[in-house]
Amino acid sequence: MAHTKSPHRAMMFVVAMLLLSIAAWTGAAQPSPAEQQQPALLHLEIRDAIGPATSSFFLRALERAQERNVRLVVLEMDTPGGLDSAMREMIQAILASPVPVVIYISPSGARAASAGTYLLYASHVAAMAPATNLGAATPVEIGGPSEPKKDQPRDAQKPEQPDNASERKAVNDAVSLIRGLAELRDRNADWGEAAVRQAVSLTARAALEQKVIDVVATDLQDLLSQLEGRKIKTRYGVVQLATKDLVREEFRADWRTKLLSIVTNPNVAYLLMLVGVYGLLLEGYNPGSFAPGVAGAVCLLLALYAFQILSVNYAGLALIALGIALIVAEAFAPSFGALGVGGVVAFTIGSIMLFDGQVPGFRIARGLIGGVAVTAAIGMLLTAGMFMRSRRARVATGVEQMLQEHAVALEDFDSAGRVDIRGEIWRAVTRTPVKKGARLKVLRVDGLTLEVAPGEQ
Template sequence: MKALFFLILTALFCLAEEAPEQRVWGKSDEVSLTGKVVVLPIGQKDLINKQAFRFWQRMLERAVEEEARAVVLELDTPGGLAFDTKDIITDDFGKLEIPLIAWVKREALSAGALISFSADRIYMAPGTIIGSAGLINSTGAEMDKVLRAKLESAFEASLRPVVEKKGHNLEVLRAMMFIDEDKERTFGSVTVRKNGLLNLTAKEAVEVVDGKPLLAAGIAESLEEVLRAEGMENAEVIRPNPTGFEKFAWWIAAISPLLIAVGIGAAYFEFKAPGFGLFGFLSLGVFTLFFFGNNVAGNLAGYELMAVFLVGMVLVVLEILVIPGGIAGIIGGLMVLGSLWFAMADRVEFERLDEGEGVASNLGSLLIGPGLMLGLGILGAIGLMLLFMRFLPDIPLFRGLVAKEALPSGQGGAPKQSFVGAIATALTDLRPTGTIMVDGVKKDAISNHGLIEKGSQVRVLEEGMTFHVEPVEDGEV
């Protein structure tokens, strides 16, 4: 029956991998974008949320496919993830085939300022600010000059085609991104001091320099004013939200440590219990949700890692049931843990490893977060095992799974007794796991010779946390 565990697990994993293409709770439930103005808010924390980038990419694809009239980026952000921002600018915003408008509702700093340059036109609300797009590392500390120069050069080269295509002033972008230690820089009425970065207010951004606005096409106090300036005041406006399917997957990915803890703990108790039951189905569901959620959320969880996980589990089972000795179990355990670890790594960051982009090219940095989540999951699993072993005997439903008898009187300080070769009685069916009674003590046992019915006599072949036994033929002693 234990084999059923892996057959069902494999089937569920395959279904989980196919699910994203079926758009469960997805596109079929969403309102059409045809002829409408699609507003995508980019708020205070959105540019540090990798899931938000994936949602925007999907909405841009839909906007083109369904022939939306325009897309408006409503900006109120202090910045966020530099490389993810660069990618969505060059791969999505910069290549959009319908009008893209940026409206700075309150502020567009750092990565938010960079995004503005990918729009066809920029509007700013009164009193807003845009700029300070210098690169910093993940901790916010100052970078080495060589590394900074390398990153700034790569970023500028990537963004330059988009900025030129959209008709914005490339020197304004450079002044927002690059520090000049030797001289001041002047843009209209604004002077950038040495070692400073350019920031523009709404009034300064619309200042006409050399016959064209320095950066923004106009000042607009509301979205309605933006649409009026673009000649789209009568267009229907829609603010799409992530589907229930996407929210569910993101939530599942966020609680991955809990899923790992429950999945490992349930699998452990499944192998300690006879037959195939509650713990096995619980582990099946939990690990299916784990791979499914992380796959949809944009992590590396996929067919390959699912296969590694399954092979690892098979090796662990072989170690327990067929070939005890340690090697298969160690290899299988490493495969299981490794697949869980990499399954939580971001797919985009992983694909960027070959690009040599500073911190993002460091595999160790990429795996720190998933490693911490895996560690929390393992600690949680150990905690669950300890709690279950402490309280399980007191729960009527599970009382038969744990031996509660004390050792016979007088054996507490005696040398450990060996049960190898002893004759025991099967207290449950061994399918192939179950419970035996040997010398008055209950022990977990595994049959080395198929099904052994309850009440049968068995001989102990090996002992440990789980005893390996064989049936005793009639007439044997």
């Protein structure tokens, strides 16, 4: 009887633990009924350049807002700009959102430059804190803008026009986008076009006076109080905001977003590429060590992933590859530094060109490039110095090395006998009689026989 009860008790205990675990998991994953019934505000922050990581983070926030029936989404933003593809994904999500989206440029001293200006125009409510600014929304192509023609006069009354067809296409496309957003949100379309064509900027107060934004608020609480009762036109109809007594819910970046932000940082992607290349090189020099090869392969794959979603100048990437190849070739070819110096120069120029220096927030720090270039140059010089010293050093192995050694006679002999050299006993022949313990010089090696002669005592 005792044997039959214990399995049942164990089974009941396991089932009870499973039920408790499921209840705890569902309770943690699902909000309480009181929380579901109470109106909520979803608050998130973006304090960096607009890229794939920020776009994914923002889209997941809007999905969360729809799942939780949130009344309002407030995005506090401070951005220097970013990538066009990520910006357009965020704009499409805002335009399709049934939940009103408020973009608030905060705190004081923050900005909504370049891509941030387009996002501000797309938002249902555009707000700024005092002492903030927006504008400078001219699109920039990879490789930087072309040089203006110095001999062509410009009319100060007309907006500055790009010099080549590709830039004109990009600018006209951006103008169409920002004017369309301005017409949809009833904002100043002419100023938006000037921000694109002439890269003009505005302060918060000036933007409010020119109907570029809707609200100037000192903080989030002031913003919510000013939005009370305001009617917002969404894709699904007009919504009247009721911002009093809203429960503030924070939406923070998860580990995936943080990891993606780190990997796609141009400085980190650049270092990952270097670690990957040098790791594979070390594995090639020392086959079977595995650790450098594995680390190099992982870092190189992460770098290639980052390059697919960053504004990469492939000419710069090719110059970096050429520079690394020349530096490696210096270790095998006796060029006395010519290949190494050329490799360092190509590596440095390619590093400067690697990421588009004109896209805000996606630049490689010049100090990092200089440090890597100096380190590569020092490594190349040290390698060249080691090879020069090795050429002047004594031979350490083989027959040539034995010709520089001295043997000690183990017995008296006139023509043939035994000698000790480097702790080994060899057969030796001589033309001069030798006494036991005499120091002998090796003249020639013939198979396993040494020809010796009396040396210095």
